[in-house]
Amino acid sequence: MSAPSWAPRVTRIGLIAVLLFLLLAGRLWSLQAIQGDYYRGLSEQNRIRDFAVPAPRGVIYDRRGQPLVTNRAAFTVSVLPMEVRQPGRLADVLAALLGMDREEILARVEAGRRRPFEPVPLRRDVGKPVVLAIEENRMDLPGVVIQVEPVREYLQQSFAAHTLGYLGEITGDELRAKPGYRSGDLIGKSGIERAYDETLRGEPGRLRVEVDAAGRPVRVLDRQAAHPGRSLVTNLDATLQAVAEQHLRGKVGAVIAMDPRNGEILALASSPTYDPGLFSGGISAANWRRLTGDRGLPLLNRAAEGTYEPGSVFKIVTGLAALSEGVANRNSVFHCTGSLQLGRWIFRDLAAYGTVNFIRGTQVSCNVMFWTLGRAVGVERLARYATGLGLGGPTGIDLPAEAAGLIPTAEWKQQTWKEPWYPGDTLNMAIGQGFVLTTPVQMARVVSAVANGGMLMRPRLARRILAADGREVRTFASEGVPAGVKLPPAALQVMRDGLRAVVAGGTGAAAAVQGLEIAGKTGSAENPRGRPHAWFAGYAPAGRPALVVVVFIEHGYRGGLNAAPIARALFEAARPALLPPATGQGRP
Template sequence: MARVAPIGKITPISQAGRKTTQRTVGGTYQAVFVMGIISLLLLGGIGSRLAYLQIVEGKTNQERAENNRIRTIPKQPVRGTIFDRKGKVLASSRLSHSVFIWPIAQTKNNWDKTVERLARVLEIPEEEIRQKVTQSDYSAPTLIRIARGLDVGQITALKEYNSDLEGIEIDIEHVRDYPEEDLGAHVLGYTGELDAEQLEKRKKDGYRLGDIVGQMGVEESLESQLRGEWGGKQVEVNGKGKVLRILGQKEAKAGKDITLTLDAELQKVAAATLGRRKGAIVALDPRNGEVLAMASYPTFDPNIFSGRITPQMWEELQGEGNPFVNRALRGFPPASTFKVVTATAGMESEKYPPGTVLNTFAYLRVGGTAFGEWNKAGFGPLGYVRALAWSSNTFFGQIGRGVSGPTLIDWSRRYGFGEKTGIELSSESGGLIADEKWKQENYDWEWTVGDTINMSIGQGFTQATPLQVAVMFAVVANGGYRVTPHLFKEEKDESEWRTSLDLEPETLETLRSGLRAVITTGTGSKLGYVPMAGKSGTAEAPPGPTHAWFGGYAPYNDPEIVVVAFAENSGGGGSKVAGPMVAKVVDAYLKGKK
C-alpha cells in the first residue's frame, strides 16, 4: 500500500526548480509589459488620427459630408424674347428635356460604367462627357448639363436604365426657339453653351459652366439684357438621391424683352428677293438709321443650335458659301455707287462746282495705264446729272484726279467709309479707304494718280459694305446727314442718330437730280415703274465674274426708305441684276404703307 504525504506538509523545492519558476514569471511580466506598450502606441495612433481628422481636417470632412447630402439645383433664367418693330416674335423660348450629371453621386472610379451607358444612349463620345465633368469637378454638388433637346427615344431609354445610371437626372428647361427659322438669322444670331475659353473670360461677370449665351448677332450684342439672372434650389437628399427637403430657393429672373427695328414682313420680301443668290440686301430708314431689313445668303437656321452640334455637323454648316458670314457687313469694291462721294468731293471742294461740264472719252491715260469708259467710246460733254445717269468713268476719273487723293479720301471718310458704322453687330467690317500711309505699309510704294482715279470710280483698294453704301445713300435722301444704323428700337429723337455733313444745298440738289435721272433716263430706266432715285454699280472681281450693286431711296421726293442690293460674283451688271431686287423691296414697302 503506497504511502500518502500528510495534509499540510510542504514538499521542499530544489534549487533548480526555483530558478525555472522565476524565469517563467519574469517572462510573463515582460510579455505583458510589451503588449501594454504596443496597445498604448496603437491607441495613441488612433487617437492622434482621430484628433487630426476632427481638428485639422474636420471642416473639410464636414463639407464632404454636407456635399453628399446637400445638392444645388440651378435654375436657368428664361431668356428675353426678341420682337420685330410691329410686335412679331422673332426669337423666344420653348421647353425641352435635358440630361444632367450629379458628379458627387458616386466616386470618380465608378463613373466608367455610367458614362459608357450614357454615351451609348445619347450617341455622344465618352470623352466629351468626361471632359464636361472634369471641367466642373467630380466632387461638385451642382448638376452638370450633358445634353439638350432629348427626343422621346432617348428619354425612354434613360428611364429604362435608371437603376444603372446613378447620379443622372432628366429635367425640363427652356431652350431658344426661332419661329421664323432662317429669317433674319444673321441679325438675330444664335445661342449656345459657353466653351472653356469663353467661360474663363466671363467668370468675372458671374457666368458658370453650362451657361447658354448669345454667340452671334443681337443675341450676342444684347446678351446682358437678354440673359436674365440665375435662380435655383438647395435641397437635402438621401443616399439614393431622393429629395428630403428644400433648404433654400431663389427664383430665376427672366431676361429683358427686346424690340428690334426690323420689319419681319419686309425682311421676308428681302430674303425672298435675294433667293439663292449669294449676296445681301439692306433696307433702312434714312431719317434715323433704323434698319428695316437685312438679308444675307447663304444663310442658316439658328434652331439647330438649341441641340447638340457635333464636329461633323459644324463642318457641314461651314460648307458651301460660308453661311455664317453676314455679307451686308462684309467689304467689297463698291464700284460706281461710290461716284456719289466723288461728285460730292468735286462740288464741295469748289474745283468742280455743280454747273461743271467735262468732255468724256473712250479712256483716260495716266502714265502707262488706260482707265477705260464702260461703253468704250465716251459720252461726249457731260455735267454731273447726266454723268451720274450714265455712270461715266472718265467724267468721275477727271473729278477724282482734279481734287487729288487726300480730298477724295477725306470725303470718303466723312460719308463713313473706312470705319464701322456702329451697328450693334460685332461681325461688322469697317471696309477700307486706303491712303499713302496704308499703301507704304502694305505695298512699300507711294500713292499714285492712278490710285486716286481707281478710288473715284469705286475700284482699286476701296472696300465698302452694303450697309455703308446704304448710309451713303441716306445722306442724299435725308438732306445731308450721316446716320448711325441701328437695330435696337429706342424712342429717341432723329437728331440723336445723325450728324450733318454740312453739304451745300446746290450739292444736294445736284446729287438728287442725278440719282433720279438714273431711273428716268439713265442706266436704271427699266426700273421707272417705282418712284425712286438710285445708282448702279458693276465691280470687277477677278478672277471671278463681276459683282452687281444697286442702291436707291423712295419716294424720290420725300424719302422714307433706302435699299441697297449686292450680288456677289453674279455677273450681268448692277442695273440688270441688283436693280430689280431694290425695286421689288421698295415696291413692297410702298404697297405695305398703303
C-alpha cells in the same frame, strides 16, 4: 505568496486596452465635436443636390411686337463629377446614347471636377427616347441627371439669322472675361444674342433636392426662382425682312433697309444663311463641319462683316466731292467718248454716251465723266470725302462684329505695297475700283447722308428694352453726327437730281415703282475673284426720304440687272407706308 507569473502580462494587456479605448474615444470625440460639421456636410452632399436653375432669356420682337425668338422647355443630360467612379465606362455608354464623342464627355467630366457637386451639362435638348433610356439604366449611370431647362426657339428658323445670332456654351476665355457667368452657361455668340447678352440672359435660380441612393429626386428642400431676362424690341420690320430674304434666296449677297432720318434698321439680310436653332441644344460636330466647311460661308454676315469693291455706287462720293469743291456743277459738260487716255494707258468705258452734263453723266454712269472728276479732285480730297461720309471705319451698328473697309491714300499704298500712288490709281478709286472696299451697311449710311442733308446716322437694330412684366425699361434714341466734310446744300441737291435720273430712265430703271419717286445708283464692281459684283443703293420717296435700300449681289454681274429688281421689291412692299397720308399711312 508571490504573484502568478502571468499577472504582469495581464496588467500590460489591460493598459494597452485602456489606451486603445482612450484613442478610440478621442477619435470619436474629434469626429463629432471637431469635424462633425465637415462630415455632416459630406453626408448631406451625398443625399442633397444643389442645382442652378437657368433663367429664360428675354424674347426678341420685331418693331410691331411680333415674336422672333422665344424659349421652350427641353431636357438636358448632365453629370455630377463627384459621383463618377468609372469615367471611361460611363463615357462609353453616354457616347452611344447622346451621339457624342467619348473623349469630349471625358474632358467635360474632368473639367467639372473643380466644382464636383455641380452638374456639368453634356447634351441639351435631348429627345424623350434618350431620357427614357437613361432612366431605364439609372443604376448603371451613377452621377447622370436629367434637368429641364429653357432653350432658344427661333420661330422662323433661318429668318434674320445673321441679325438675331445664336447661343453657345461659354468658353474658358469668355468665362475669365465675364464675371458672374458660370461654366456651362449659354451665352450669345453672334448677332443681337451676343450684342445684348447681358440684357437678355436673366438671373439663374437655385434648386435644392433630396435624392435617393440611385440619384433620383425624392423631394424639393428649397427653391429660389430664376428671374427671366429682359426682352428686346428691334427696329426690324418682319414684312420687309421677309421680302429681302425671299429675293436673296439662291443668291450670295446682302440687303439693308434703313430709315435715313434716324438710322433704324428695318431689314438686314445676308445669304446664304443658316438655322440658329442648330445651336440651341449644342450643335453637333457634323452640323458644325457642314457650316464651317461650306464655301458659301453661311455664318458670315455679308451686310456688316463682308468688304467688297463698291464699283459705281462709290460715284456718289466722287460726285459729291467734285460738286462740293467747285470742280463741277449741274451744267458742267463732259465728252463720254467711251475711253480716256492717261499717258500710254487707255481706260475704256462700257459705252460711248456722247456729250453729257453732270445729271446725264450720272444717269448713264459714264466712267469717263467720273474719271475726269476724280483726276481733278485728287486722291487726298477723294479720301477725305469718303472718310467724311463714314467709309473706311465702323458705322457703330449694334452688332458684335463689323468690318471697317478700306479707303486708300498715297501714304497707305507706300506703307502697304511699297509703291508710289499712280494717276491711274486715282481714276480707279473715282469709280470705286482699285483698293477701295466697303460694306453694304456703310453704303446705306452714305446714301442716308445724301438723303437726309448730310447727317451720318448710327445704324441701330435695338428699339426698346422691356422688363419681364412688359414694362418699358429703355428706349433707344437716334444718334447722328454731321458728315466729316462740308456738303453744301446746292451740291447735295445736284447729286440728288442725278440719282433721281438714274431710276427715272437710267441704269437703275429696274428699281422703279409706279407712283413712288425713287433716287439711286447702280454699281457693277470688277474684282479679282470672279464676275463683277452687282450693287444698288437708293432711297424713297425722293422728295422726302424715309427708306434707304442697299442691295449687294456677290458676282451678280450688273447692278441694274440683278440688284435693282430686288430693291424694287422692297420699295414696293414699303410703298403704302411711304406714300402721302391720302393714299397711305404710317411708315415702315
